[in-house]
Amino acid sequence: MDRSLFLKAWLLCGSLDAAYATGLTLVRGTGNVGGVWRGVASGPFGNAADTWGLGGALAGLGVHFAIMAAMVAIGLWLARQSPLAGVAPWKAGTLYGFVLYAVMYGLVLPQRFGVPFPNPDKVKLALALFPHVFLVGIPMFVLFRRKPPLS
Numbered sequence: 001m002d003r004s005l006f007l008k009a010w011l012l013c014g015s016l017d018a019a020y021a022t023g024l025t026l027v028r029g030t031g032n033v034g035g036v037w038r039g040v041a042s043g044p045f046g047n048a049a050d051t052w053g054l055g056g057a058l059a060g061l062g063v064h065f066a067i068m069a070a071m072v073a074i075g076l077w078l079a080r081q082s083p084l085a086g087v088a089p090w091k092a093g094t095l096y097g098f099v100l101y102a103v104m105y106g107l108v109l110p111q112r113f114g115v116p117f118p119n120p121d122k123v124k125l126a127l128a129l130f131p132h133v134f135l136v137g138i139p140m141f142v143l144f145r146r147k148p149p150l151s
Helices: 002-027 031-046 048-052 055-080 089-114 122-144
Strands: none
Touching: 002 055, 002 122, 031 048, 031 055, 048 055, 048 089, 055 089, 055 122, 089 122
């Protein structure tokens, strides 16, 4: 059962977050969706990924889903083995979303790209925090919620 839950959460949260990043790029009017995903690929593969075209964008999606697999695996463990197991899913998911945001924007992105943390632009901060809480943390913990056995 946990394997099925992992797969559902991984695909759901990974797809929601990827769609959000893609949609936000389109709404901002840059139209460079491939560039966003090549940027994700450049995290582990370096700046050369920016020159890989469609392959770089697909590599970025692969990196995104690999990171999401780690997020979901840790979330599933927390939902089963930590005190978060007894917390309402929206509370646990919100907390986990904040932690994911802090790790990504406080450790990973500053280390690789020199991004300031926290972002002094409050709109950009909110736009970055939103998917971690509402598209990853909360959906994940709602899926992982243990239902009482039927009597």
